[in-house]
Amino acid sequence: xTLIQADxxxxxxxxxxxxxxxxxxxxxxxxxxxxxxxxxxxxxLVFQGRFDNMLAVTNGISVEDHTEIQERVCQLFPITLSMGxxxxxxxxxxxxxxxxxxxxxxxxxxxxxxxxxxxxxxxESINEGFVQIAHVDVNDVTKLTDSxxxxxxxxxxxxxxxALAKEFLQVNSLxxxxxxxxxxxxxxxxTEDQHREVLSRVSGEAGLEMKAGIGVTxxxxxxxxxxSKALDSIRSNRQEMLTTPFLATQLESRL
Numbered sequence: 001x002t003l004i005q006a007d008x009x010x011x012x013x014x015x016x017x018x019x020x021x022x023x024x025x026x027x028x029x030x031x032x033x034x035x036x037x038x039x040x041x042x043x044x045l046v047f048q049g050r051f052d053n054m055l056a057v058t059n060g061i062s063v064e065d066h067t068e069i070q071e072r073v074c075q076l077f078p079i080t081l082s083m084g085x086x087x088x089x090x091x092x093x094x095x096x097x098x099x100x101x102x103x104x105x106x107x108x109x110x111x112x113x114x115x116x117x118x119x120x121x122x123x124e125s126i127n128e129g130f131v132q133i134a135h136v137d138v139n140d141v142t143k144l145t146d147s148x149x150x151x152x153x154x155x156x157x158x159x160x161x162x163a164l165a166k167e168f169l170q171v172n173s174l175x176x177x178x179x180x181x182x183x184x185x186x187x188x189x190x191t192e193d194q195h196r197e198v199l200s201r202v203s204g205e206a207g208l209e210m211k212a213g214i215g216v217t218x219x220x221x222x223x224x225x226x227x228s229k230a231l232d233s234i235r236s237n238r239q240e241m242l243t244t245p246f247l248a249t250q251l252e253s254r255l
Contacts, residue, residue: 001097002098003053003095004055005102007114032051034076035056038072039061049176055095055176059128059220060123063117063119063124082114085120087123087129089188089189092174133184134249135182135184136164138157139208160202163206164183172189174186196248213228213232214249214250215252217253233250
């Protein structure tokens with residue numbers, strides 16, 4: 001995994017004056033979009049996080065690729081980025097190593113730190129390691145959308161995100177909101193039954209049924225493709241979904 005961190009971002013934003021916020025929202029959105037484009041072209045996936053800090057799954061992406069992405073962003077945006085790269089047996093370990101690698105190079109608010117690339121373990125070869133991603137979908141959210149306010153529906157998804165994040169973190173997996181009623185889980189090492197157990201607990205807590213497709217392969221973009229394919233296989237069984245409470249997972253693997 002790669003931690004992507006804006007250099008000296010907080011102090012820089014304050015220097016723009018009190019009318020800065022709309023500009024910063026645009027900047028953050030465009031920065032995320034560009035990073036997603038640059039990493040996904042190389043088989044990676046970027047997750048928004050706090051915008052000034054983002055995490056990417058970067059199996060098979062080389063040091064040279066990271067450097068090229070840094071340079072491209074510096075050409076397009078009025079800020080610079082530093083990156084920490086870390087590998088591990090599970091996502092929590094990988095992001096901890098990525099964070100630790102960058103933290104040893106100085107504070108994110110150190111105005112002298114610019115365009116650092118710190119590496120603590122790297123899987124450059126496409127045959128090293130694998131990525132497992134679960135694409136989680138909440139059932140029947142349209143009923144919420146059509147019966148409660150837009151903001152209340154949004155809060156409901158925030159609560160689901162929090163519950164999923166807490167439960168999956170206990171088994172060394174990371175959860176990110178993907179919009180609508182969808183969540184992506186980086187879940188290397190978890191079995192299909194373990195996914196189902198976590199979803200069952202969260203489903204009971206939230207009062208919402210869920211389903212998930214799980215993809216396993218060598219790169220993040222391909223793993224997500226397989227996860228979405230597995231999820232679509234569950235969705236295709238419309239009749240069962242309409243007649244029974246539905247909690248299901250399906251695994252697709254290409255190793």
